[in-house]
Each structure stands twice: as structure tokens, then as C-alpha cells.
Amino acid sequence: MTFTDTSRVAFKMFITANARGTPLNNFDILRGLVLARNQILTDEDINLVFDNLFAQATLTMDQLIGKKDSGQKNKQIDKFISDSLSIYTGERVSKSGCLGVLEDKINNIDTQEGLFSFVGYFLSYLKKWQMIVELWPRPGGMLEHSRIAYSQSQVPQHTVLYTAALIAEWTEAQLIELLTIIQCFVMRSLLGGTESPKEWYSTVPTIGYRILNPQGRTRDDILTSLSQRFEESQHNPTDAALAATLSAKQFQLNTRTQKGALVALFHALDGARHFLSSGGQHIKVERLMPYWDWRFM
16 A cells, blocks of 8 residues: 555556556556646646546446456457547557557646647547447438448447547548448458458558548548558558459459458348358348449559
């Protein structure tokens, strides 16, 4: 047990000296650093506004993540914070690297209003993320789902870019164009034999940051830069290579994700909207993205 004279030191100890106690997730660290910084700036030991904001965020995350053991729950929360922090900073932030980045950003905020704005960003990201996870609302087919088969526990990286666009209040047409560009690259790369995870490590933070901070760029400019980035990717097969793959009677699929994508592709051509069953395992083929039209591949 450690006794301190101020809440600032208490929060600092909570973050840095808790390794042998209950595991902290990145949201715990965010909350502790914000409250510690607020105490430094205002001498407030308690702030009901912050308390309510963090309580609301905790409730929403509990609803989304559900009843899971603390380890699995913390992993998902850590991923959520790292994803949202990556597009906030414009650089990839790993789950284990959040502490240093959060501490740097929060310690450079000089007003309570700045702290409220910082916390407000994460709450806005959380609300938009909740809309995506719950696939609501669906005005005019905006959230027509992808037929790319991801496991239900996985949140694909394209949802991070989509969340940024929702925060920036992109129009329905712009959202659909964003998802169409992403879907084209994902499907081409999967059928070409690669899942291109490394492409997302740099693409998501860079493009997500531009969406949130256009700095004179139009949304069409951002969409064009994303399209060009994918087109020039080493993971994007040529049209000739893709045509040869699809025309072959048999071709190699190395992972379950690739197999699921192929099943999803044929499923999309039929326009079906339900679960497929394969070998006793249910593969969810309806995911976020517009309906895939093979004619514009």
C-alpha cells in the first residue's frame, strides 16, 4: 500500500506501479492520465464531468464487448484505444505503445477545455464504432455488408478508416466510395494470394489522419490518394495475374481467411444474405462494405 498527498501522484502510481496487481488496459491508462493532468491544471481532486464521461464510455464498452474474461476484454479495449490513437496522431500506435503516446499528448495539453476535447474525441470514436459494430443505422443501403468473411471476433482494419469518415461527417456517397475502394483492394489482394496486413499498418494511420485533418484536401483528394496507394501496393496483383488465377480450375488458398474470402466472393455473385455453413463451421459472410459487383473488379 502506498500513501500519497495528492491525487496526481496517486494516479501516477496507479499507472506505473500496478504491474503486479490487476492488469490495466489502455482505457484505464487514458483515464488515469487525464484525471492526473486535470488535477495539475485545476487542483480539482474530483470532476463530475470527467467522471460521467468515463462512466458512459465504460458502460458502452461493456455493452459492446460483452461478458468475457478480463484478459480477452482488455485485449479488445487495448486495440480500440490503439486504433483510435493511431488515426489521431497519424502514426501507427501499437497496443503496448499507447502509454508513452498518451502521456506525451496529455502532458502537452495546457487547459481543461483541451482535456475535454481530447476525451471527447475518444467518446466520438466509440459512438461511431458502436454504430458500425451494431450495423446501425442503414440509410439507403449505406451499410450494405461486405461478403468478405472475417471471424466475428475480428474488427477489420477498414472499419477504422470508416469510423474516421463517420466522425468527419462524410456523405453517404463518399462513405460508399471509401468502402468500395477498400473492398476492391482487399478482394484483389486476397485472391492474389496475400492478405497484405503490413499495408494496413501505414495506410490506416496516414489516411485516417487525413480524413480527420484534411488541411485543405478535399474528400475526393483523400479518396484518390487512398486508391492510388492501393493500386501501387506490392500486394495488389495485376489484372492479368488476377484473371489467370480466377480462370484456373484450381488454385492454392493458404489460409482460412483466403478460403472464406473465396466463399464470400461466390456468395456475393449470387446476392445471398445469410450464413454459410462449411464443415460444420459457420462462416459469417455479411460484413461492413457495399455490395460487391464483380463487373467493376
